[in-house]
Amino acid sequence: MSTFRGAIAGVGTTSGVRVVVGRWDASPYGAFADAMVETPSGHRVLVAPTQEVADFVAGTYVFDEVRVEPVTVDGWWFASPSLTLDVTAGGRTALGRLLRLVPARLAEAPAWCTLTDPVARVVLRGVRTRGSAGGGRREYYGATDHRAVIAVRGSFDGVDLGSLAPVDPAPRFGFSSTPRRPSVTTVVTTVRP
Template sequence: MTRARFRGQITGLGSTSGVRVVVGRWRRSPYGAFADAMVEGPDGQRVLIAPREDVARLIEATYEFDEVRVEPVELIVQGDRWRLRSASLALDWTVGRRTWLGRVLRCVPRVVAEAPWFSLLTDPVARLVLSGVRTRGAARDGREWYGATDHHAVVSLSGAFDGRDLGALAVLDPAPRFGFSSTPRQPSLTSVVSTVELGSGQ
């Protein structure tokens, strides 16, 4: 098995159109810096949008999708304003204040919060407090641990997927079905370290 660590942020976005999106912004990883998006439509169709083939292969080995699209993904952050553009997806969202969860997470020393063993303690709490959220579990071809270090609310959204307007910001209901864990029901941005353990062929 091989282990890889990804440092960045995950944003969970729901919309009044029924489309739910999970955006990953990975600032440090074995694949360099990149952004990706996982999209689930109201019909349950799950689409991965990845910037490169190697990144797509990695994410496919970790999560479940019905379709994979490899296309350039541009993510620009200016203060609290976030902007993502690809051939399929256009998103603009605004990040709000740190939540109560974010304040709690900030109290945990970073070296502890990021350690895979710490997820043994946080997983039962996450399941209880945030429906559908888990901090450890089985990936498609291995295992994964999440270490969260901060959490902010998302307060606005606009965009389109495959040319169709997403409407306004809404809760993520039902929860996206990409893997063992979902994002919080309320749209939010989580600072996280993801540790992935996959077969050596990945």
């Protein structure tokens, strides 16, 4: 079983590029950040800091291209040779206030994620809290907080991303997507064989 503790930022941009950044404070690979990018044409790119992380993430989700690049992160500023992204998080959402009422130990448990999955599907279109992680593995997302994103700027392959927009259409990396409303979700991800 592998456990990743951190947060996920999901944003859409007026250029049509959608980006999901994972900032992991604790994981089997130590602290790291990675980014999943989907272009307006549907081309899915993983930007990972090491080959080991790239292999794990690419074995869990679906990409058309994998790039191993040096990554620098400071808060929600992410920089690599391919991608620069500066995300400004705002206040806690109503969902975040609700998530904070659930004890963290319970919210992070795979059994709880299984129980909340049908609710998440209805409340947040495209969001799932459990599903397939590739290779016969199962993945569980235990969310403990949720904040709105209020601004974004950056570029991908040297092209300006434009300003903040809904995450629409939903990125197609795996069984679950980020919410349509740009947001930062504090999460514990558990991958089981």
